[in-house]
Amino acid sequence: xxxxxxxxxxxxxxxxxxxxxxxxxxxxxxxxxxTLEVAVEASPAGLDPHIVTAFASSQIVxxxxxxxxxALDKDLNIVxxxxxxxxxxxxxxxxxxxxxPGVTFHDGKPMEAEDVASSLRRVVSKDVGSPLASRLAAMxxxxxxxxxxxELKLKEPSAPLLASLTGIAIVPRGLEANKDALQRxxxxxxxxxxxxxxxxGFIRLAKHAGYWNAAGVKLAGVKFNFVPEAATRAVGIGxxxxxxxxxxxxxxxxxxxxxxxxxxxxxxxxxxTLIGMNVSKPPFDNAKVREALNYALNRKEIIDAALFGAxxxxxxxxxxxxxxxxxxxDLPCYAYDPAKAQALLKESGVALPISVxxxxxxxxxxxxxxxxxxxxxxxxxxxxxxxxxxxxQFVQDWxxxxxxxxxxxxxxxxxxxxxxxxxxxxxxxxxxxxxSNPELDALLDKGRATLDKPAxxxxxxxxxxxxxxxGPAAHIAYPTLFSAVRGNLQGYQIYANRSxxxxxxxxxx
Amino acid sequence: MLRxxxxxxxxxxxxxxxxxxxxxxxxxxxxxxxxxxxxGANTEVTPERLAAMRAELGxxxxxxxxxxxxxxxxxxxxxxxxxxxGRPVIQEIAAQIWPTLELTFLALLFGAVLAVPLGCLxxxxxxxxxxxxxxxxxxxxxTIPSFWLGIVMLIAVAAWLPxxxxxxxxxxxxxxxxxxxxxxxxxxxxxxxxxxxxSRLVRSAMLDALGQDYVRTARAKGLAENAVLYRxxxxxxxxxxxxxxxxxxGYLLGGAIVxxxxxxxxxxxxxxxxxIAERNYPLVQATILVVTVGFVAVNALVDLAxxxxxxxxxxxx
Numbered sequence: 001x002x003x004x005x006x007x008x009x010x011x012x013x014x015x016x017x018x019x020x021x022x023x024x025x026x027x028x029x030x031x032x033x034x035t036l037e038v039a040v041e042a043s044p045a046g047l048d049p050h051i052v053t054a055f056a057s058s059q060i061v062x063x064x065x066x067x068x069x070x071a072l073d074k075d076l077n078i079v080x081x082x083x084x085x086x087x088x089x090x091x092x093x094x095x096x097x098x099x100x101p102g103v104t105f106h107d108g109k110p111m112e113a114e115d116v117a118s119s120l121r122r123v124v125s126k127d128v129g130s131p132l133a134s135r136l137a138a139m140x141x142x143x144x145x146x147x148x149x150x151e152l153k154l155k156e157p158s159a160p161l162l163a164s165l166t167g168i169a170i171v172p173r174g175l176e177a178n179k180d181a182l183q184r185x186x187x188x189x190x191x192x193x194x195x196x197x198x199x200x201g202f203i204r205l206a207k208h209a210g211y212w213n214a215a216g217v218k219l220a221g222v223k224f225n226f227v228p229e230a231a232t233r234a235v236g237i238g239x240x241x242x243x244x245x246x247x248x249x250x251x252x253x254x255x256x257x258x259x260x261x262x263x264x265x266x267x268x269x270x271x272x273t274l275i276g277m278n279v280s281k282p283p284f285d286n287a288k289v290r291e292a293l294n295y296a297l298n299r300k301e302i303i304d305a306a307l308f309g310a311x312x313x314x315x316x317x318x319x320x321x322x323x324x325x326x327x328x329x330d331l332p333c334y335a336y337d338p339a340k341a342q343a344l345l346k347e348s349g350v351a352l353p354i355s356v357x358x359x360x361x362x363x364x365x366x367x368x369x370x371x372x373x374x375x376x377x378x379x380x381x382x383x384x385x386x387x388x389x390x391x392x393q394f395v396q397d398w399x400x401x402x403x404x405x406x407x408x409x410x411x412x413x414x415x416x417x418x419x420x421x422x423x424x425x426x427x428x429x430x431x432x433x434x435x436s437n438p439e440l441d442a443l444l445d446k447g448r449a450t451l452d453k454p455a456x457x458x459x460x461x462x463x464x465x466x467x468x469x470x471g472p473a474a475h476i477a478y479p480t481l482f483s484a485v486r487g488n489l490q491g492y493q494i495y496a497n498r499s500x501x502x503x504x505x506x507x508x509x
Numbered sequence: 510m511l512r513x514x515x516x517x518x519x520x521x522x523x524x525x526x527x528x529x530x531x532x533x534x535x536x537x538x539x540x541x542x543x544x545x546x547x548x549g550a551n552t553e554v555t556p557e558r559l560a561a562m563r564a565e566l567g568x569x570x571x572x573x574x575x576x577x578x579x580x581x582x583x584x585x586x587x588x589x590x591x592x593x594x595g596r597p598v599i600q601e602i603a604a605q606i607w608p609t610l611e612l613t614f615l616a617l618l619f620g621a622v623l624a625v626p627l628g629c630l631x632x633x634x635x636x637x638x639x640x641x642x643x644x645x646x647x648x649x650x651x652t653i654p655s656f657w658l659g660i661v662m663l664i665a666v667a668a669w670l671p672x673x674x675x676x677x678x679x680x681x682x683x684x685x686x687x688x689x690x691x692x693x694x695x696x697x698x699x700x701x702x703x704x705x706x707x708s709r710l711v712r713s714a715m716l717d718a719l720g721q722d723y724v725r726t727a728r729a730k731g732l733a734e735n736a737v738l739y740r741x742x743x744x745x746x747x748x749x750x751x752x753x754x755x756x757x758x759g760y761l762l763g764g765a766i767v768x769x770x771x772x773x774x775x776x777x778x779x780x781x782x783x784x785i786a787e788r789n790y791p792l793v794q795a796t797i798l799v800v801t802v803g804f805v806a807v808n809a810l811v812d813l814a815x816x817x818x819x820x821x822x823x824x825x826x
Contacts, residue, residue: 200775200783227676229660235663239675392539
């Protein structure tokens with residue numbers, strides 16, 4: 001028996017040597033590749049830039065594969081994209097774009113004004129049914145004047161237009177009634193062209209040799225690996241199998257902190273977490289109860305407890321949009337004051353204690369936030385029962401306004417109108433709160449049509465004052481967004497809107 | 510024998526119909542339909558657009574009508590197209606079935622091949638310290654979940670063998686070494702519970718066999734102990750073992766779901782998990798049918814294997 005044991009250990013030593021040798025051979029074999037290995041959590045549903053909107057899809061699609069007429073730099077300023085310059089008529093109803101010359105699509109055809117006009121028409125086409133259609137609601141017509149000049153006519157002046165155009169990809173002409181062609185085989189003008197998609201495996205992009213700034217593209221390609229387990233992604237960047245984990249949350253980032261060869265980039269996200277209230281039924285149809293809920297929340301404590309301190313207390317607009325945002329400290333109702341909350345609840349005439357349920361988006365950070373909120377509301381006499389549905393159920397309840405309270409996250413952009421119009425205007429497409437306030441509606445309509453910036457700033461200041469007190473959403477936090485970057489990746493820059501556009505200039509050493 | 514096979518075939522058809530009806534109903538009874546999830550929270554949609562998409566996918570018709578039309582097309586070999594990608598579901602399954610088959614095969618091979626000698630040794634050393642250690646090991650193997658073991662192995666390998674590529678999947682035909690390297694950890698994670706289970710089974714079956722009269726007879730006529738063990742006792746102990754291997758093969762497909770998730774292997778498990786989350790009805794239905802056929806087929810093979818091991822069963826049918 002003794003002999004057996006010894007033999008066993010000799011065998012396992014030999015096995016270990018074998019594995020090590022095999023590993024070494026393999027590691028040596030893969031050196032010298034210039035394709036960037038990225039690990040992302042979820043596979044996109046499709047790659048048509050006018051149809052998919054989830055982060056899982058759009059971060060791969062817009063930036064690396066597709067470009068818009070306008071673009072954003074890392075400080076979120078609007079800069080020329082496929083349009084080199086633009087001029088606006090005095091009445092604000094005609095915008096003329098001068099296109100960048102020498103741009104070609106991935107299929108080798110040149111990009112001309114007709115492609116741009118066709119792309120814009122495609123977004124509003126009924127056959128395609130793009131969720132981006134409302135961004136071009138003001139468009140009357142798009143016409144190609146010549147190969148590099150596009151004329152956009154508007155029904156009324158549209159202040160958010162240039163911001164909206166940063167998110168609208170330019171695709172080849174002739175697809176205005178075709179919603180299938182681009183889903184699995186995208187054709188854009190970006191620095192990388194689509195090569196291969198293995199479902200549940202990866203999407204591989206290769207450098208677009210005909211890119212208008214081809215000299216600046218240093219990577220041979222980018223491979224997006226779909227790795228659903230956070231622990232697996234962490235192992236992958238730790239051993240160098242992946243060089244980039246873009247847009248991860250604080251919990252994952254903290255696990256990676258201090259790993260050799262891995263650095264962390266961070267920025268403040270444009271998306272915000274919120275507690276939504278259903279104003280179509282008691283008790284949140286009562287403005288005083290909504291106001292009380294805001295006073296009852298200690299946003300700092302929520303961020304410390306649920307987000308490991310990685311986030312900023314939220315006002316209706318993020319601090320990054322410094323030209324527009326009202327700071328949290330200037331919103332009296334967002335200050336923590338439980339005594340005031342209790343007083344307001346008494347004033348409201350609602351029977352106490354209040355018992356409500358809160359449905360949570362199934363995501364760990366949201367669940368954590370909801371639990372802290374439950375405790376804080378409990379202290380002022382609002383009893384909250386938490387509901388933890390699966391995603392499909394959540395989406396259904398959310399869309400049908402089947403909730404008292406919900407905890408979730410809302411996407412953001414650089415344009416105030418994007419934050420408010422669809423979510424809070426009467427009948428807005430994501431106004432699941434059923435909130436209706438004629439005063440706010442008038443302001444939002446005016447905000448869209450006002451081109452003068454100071455006047456517009458005043459309008460949105462008023463909007464935030466209304467929403468930041470008796471509005472149907474208690475804004476909680478703008479979380480910090482992290483990207484884990486391997487030491488050999490250079491030139492990658494994290495963007496607050498989760499864009500991966502910087503990969504166009506990144507390189508591997 | 511032929512009658513036996515026909516009986517099996519008939520069973521398969523009945524099982525498939527039953528499963529297809531249950532799956533069809535179950536996936537539709539979970540709240541939240543494909544269209545709502547496809548559009549997700551946060552996108553701008555109108556009720557008209559939701560209705561149009563439902564009509565396009567045939568989700569507005571009564572359930573029984575949907576089921577019958579699905580069965581009708583399936584009988585003609587058309588299992589529909591994936592709601593999300595628009596590709597035929599057969600193509601989607603074909604693209605992802607190999608990693609799972611390979612993983613299942615390797616895990617089964619590893620588990621079953623090691624279980625026989627281990628079980629025999631445990632029986633031979635019954636009551637000894639080695640038996641105790643092996644049995645404790647087996648209980649640990651049974652109770653430690655594969656996904657946890659997988660993550661721990663991943664982290665350990667990353668720490669001690671930083672160059673070892675352990676994630677993802679490379680087809681065997683493209684890179685045999687890379688394929689086996691990546692399959693090693695998941696196959697071991699998946700195999701350990703099987704190894705534990707089967708070796709315990711072999712042990713108790715062997716102990717059972719060793720208590721039988723024919724073993725005493727064999728010993729009495731002066732046969733060497735090894736010949737008694739391996740030629741007489743083991744052969745009889747193998748029947749429950751083979752049954753269990755068949756059943757395990759079916760459960761392995763389920764275990765593979767979790768392990769594929771951890772090691773990010775694009776197999777059937779991830780396909781089906783994603784399909785359920787997306788309410789991708791045609792894909793869920795077809796994938797589950799494929800798994801069911803596999804399960805029933807393996808068990809039919811097990812029945813045939815009995816006949817090889819036990820001559821009595823050959824004549825009985």
